[in-house]
Amino acid sequence: MFPGAAADRESADYALVGAPLDRSTSFRPGTRFGPRRIRHHAGGFEDFDHRTGAKFTDRSVYDHGDVGPTADAAEYLDFLTGTLSDLREEGATPLLVGGEHTVTVASVRAVDPDVYVCLDAHLDLRESYAGDPLSHATVTRHALAVADRAVLLGARAGSEAEWERAAEADVTVVPPEDVAEWSPDLPGTGTPEPFGIAPSEGRRLVSAVASACEGFDVVEVNDRDDGQAATLAAKLLRRFVHDHAAEG
Template identity: 60%
Template sequence: MGGFPGANASREAADYAVVGAPLDVSTTFQPGTRFGPDQVRRFARPFDDYDHRTGRRFSDLVCDAGDVAAWDDAADYLQFLDGQLTDHHRDGRVPLLLGGEHTVTVAGLRAADPDVYVCLDAHLDLYESYAGNDLAHATVAHHALDIADEAILLGVRTGSEAEWDRAAESDVTVVEPEAVAGWTPDFDGEAYFSVDIDAADPAYAPGTGTPVPFGLEPRTMRSVVRAVAPQAVGFDVVEVNDRDDGQAASLAGKLLQEFVFAHADG
């Protein structure tokens, strides 16, 4: 599989770098996130380079740094991935992380060291440990709060009782699906922005590990991406697999493009 379509800027000139992270070790329902980065690149092929809204060209801004090949030791892999992403930050490029399971976000957070964690997701992901694994995909927001001062979780519609109790604390804001369209960023500081593709209703993105009905429409997700991007210092889109006809991958790729254009224009 080639690079992300249009990500043709040289590494030295690029302001953004696509980085694939095909980790797939803790998915609990439908595995396949190891195919996510290639799937997103494949279904981004029809996208135009030029963005009429901002007047910018993707190819002027973005390079594709390829995949950071994954192995089955998540802790070791995340440490290595953190180093790769930190190199991009050091060189002035914003990493655009393509998962892979949501666990890869932990590396993105460590490298960016944000003030706020903002996430589009169907799930709270506030488990301290899930199925005996403290680095499972369902623990990401818990780890985020070890780094960021607060978490804003958008589109959430499911979680355990213990997670909802944790979400009631002052450092977590949950915006349920019906309220997301009217939400505007009201936080201070720099954000790390994560898009779990299962935030979308499964009718729009069935190719994901743990789909949950009553989710978001793509236009609502796009509006959130455009609103948050100017304050973001890192971005990922995760949990895409190969179990549909490209709907999830196409949405993920387009949201990545929208992030780039909105961030560059912000």
């Protein structure tokens, strides 16, 4: 269980779902361990948040546990979408913890937002990657089948075709130099890309958009570091909950 997620399903304002998918990671696998590591490394945080004056244990967060992957990726995403949709219909804001980035496709389908906002090094606008139309490198394209627009914060890597697609009116790319100081990325992810934003800037961005969001994902955390990435992911999730609740 995510530390501090003390609510039951019926009374929850937020519902955390683990999605340990690890099928299309193209460089360093290990995202199957992401949900477990994020929960584990959240254990050292103080319950009280001085910025909002609230305790995380009072935020009515329910941990649904993990939705384990199946052999068929499309079927898995459909089932995960259904799980998230059910929780949302019951009044909870979904918090998805991955798992490779592909699981975000289910989150977007469940929430059906007007705008998809993503903090990522990669454009993920491919139609397919290595012959796989449900690769982690296709997430933004799938999101645009649901959302009207995509805003990609810190994106700095993609193929020539992806950059051409990103130039269209429904995609806004905000490069790292426009949102943060230069900083090396954390190592515990599948496809690391240097010159990312600093963790403090990531926190500021999450806080800035939290009140307008209908769901939140943290994905692509693996087991290839000493817990830095999982610790940051857990802290950003908590930051989202506090700021979303404070503005709600």
